[in-house]
Amino acid sequence: MFSKIKKVLQDFAQQISEAILYRTLSEKEIDEYCNNLFIQLIESDVAYDVAEKIVNEIKQQLMGKKIRRGDDAKNYIDTAVEKSLEEMLKGVGTFKLMNFVKSVLAKEKPVKIMFMGVNGVGKTTTIAKIAHILKTNGFKVVVAAADTFRAGAQEQLKKHAERIGVTFIGGRYGSDPAAIAFDAIVYAQKNNFDVVLIDTAGRMHVDIDLMNELRKVARVVKPHLKLLVLDALTGNDALEQLKGFEEAVGVDVVVLTKVDADANGGAALTTIIGVGKPIAYLGVGQGYNDLIEYDPAIVLKMLFR
Ligand SMILES: Nc1nc2c(ncn2[C@@H]2O[C@H](COP(=O)(O)OP(=O)(O)O)[C@@H](O)[C@H]2O)c(=O)[nH]1
Ligand SMILES: [Mg+2]
The missing domain is CATH 1.20.120.140 (SRP54, nucleotide-binding domain)
Structure with a gap:
């Protein structure tokens, strides 16, 4: 790295x-x-x-x-x-997701986190990693596959959920993603779950129809947290994506994936420095444990030690 x-x-x-x-x-x-x-x-x-x-x-x-x-x-x-x-x-804000979850749970249940991002940036993988951390911390987790668009998206999240041991809620391809997210929340409420993680279909930040669809999911879900996943390899383009999502739906916090895959490091560093939103985690691999809490001291260590 x-x-x-x-x-x-x-x-x-x-x-x-x-x-x-x-x-x-x-x-x-x-x-x-x-x-x-x-x-x-x-x-x-x-x-x-x-x-x-x-x-x-x-x-x-x-x-x-x-x-x-x-x-x-x-x-x-x-x-x-x-x-x-x-x-x-x-200057880059940190974000302690586990503390955030606890602070919401002190007031209400379940905590609703909506994941957004362009295709292939690592949304589904990041959901699996975060579900794994939440489960390890003793929380009851539902993952909702509100990606009804891309072939294999439902099965991919379901497989992760089975491996990690969290509950999966999905739906038919072509069906309304907002309805699936809604079902998952109702299920969580009825069954006393702590956290609902909502996977959405990848979309380009310039695609107006898909951004409207995402806005609808957000309106229905009323997420406590809108989390944007960005691919650190894409540098300035990631910052453009952020602008698009910020304008269309709003972004609370960012996860930067594939920091491990940037051999030069300049794209990752550009994204970190330029992002202007708190960063919760850095993705550093494809395994469930390859997610580290963002901390400037850790990046400094990677750069100088
Ligand atoms: N090296 C590396 N690969 C990652 C990371 N996060 C995701 N990936 C890979 O990126 C690809 C796309 O991930 P996926 O979660 O399906 O992206 P999505 O389309 O946004 O849901 C998969 O092959 C993942 O294994 C990461 O932090 N590091
Ligand atoms: Mg996906």
Whole structure:
């Protein structure tokens, strides 16, 4: 994870601190190193404006502070680079889903969470992972397959539910997804379940009809949480998707999947930094346990350790 970007940041710190071993760097020289870093970040799939922000932040940390020969330059630069990334990641909100579930349960039952996203981003897989965590924490969970559109979608969620040991509610292909979600909620109420996770069909954020359908599901379900799943590999496009869903239905919280699959790391970092919504989890694989709670400290660790 983040392997190319990690090396880019390491090399930058290494080169600057080596140069400083022999003389104090002028601002112009620091500028040149930073310009080179900018290009390297772009080549690791960091989006242009995010790369610019990172470089400016690093420049701010380095400029005006004279590092002299004999100072522990390497340590100083490493710290400055890490601090810059920390500053940027600090701005990204965290979201403790388990705490949220508990806080809703203190008032009412069941907790309703609606999952949304473009086709193939990992909605169904993420539902399975979250259902698994909820079950491990002792909650009674229903998963609802309100994807009546894509062939195999019902069977896919059903199979996950059987493996994890949670209840599955589905319906016929072509039927109204809002009706399935509604059935699942009624079932949960009658049978004293804690949480309903609603899977919806993948849709493009620019498809007006499907977005209207999603809006209908939201109106019927009145979810406590609208969770958007984004594929970290898609970088800036993920941010466009977020805009579309935000406008059509609203987004409370985001899960970023496939962080493990981004060898360069720039697309994932772009999505994390640019998302502007709290991030609940990062998906880091296809197994049920491959979901980690988002925490800036964890991303920093992935980038620098
Ligand atoms: N490497 C990796 N693959 C993932 C992750 N999350 C989902 N996938 C894979 O992405 C593909 C699409 O997932 P799916 O849940 O069916 O997407 P959906 O269409 O949004 O429901 C599947 O092959 C998943 O195994 C992740 O965090 N990492
Ligand atoms: Mg699906």
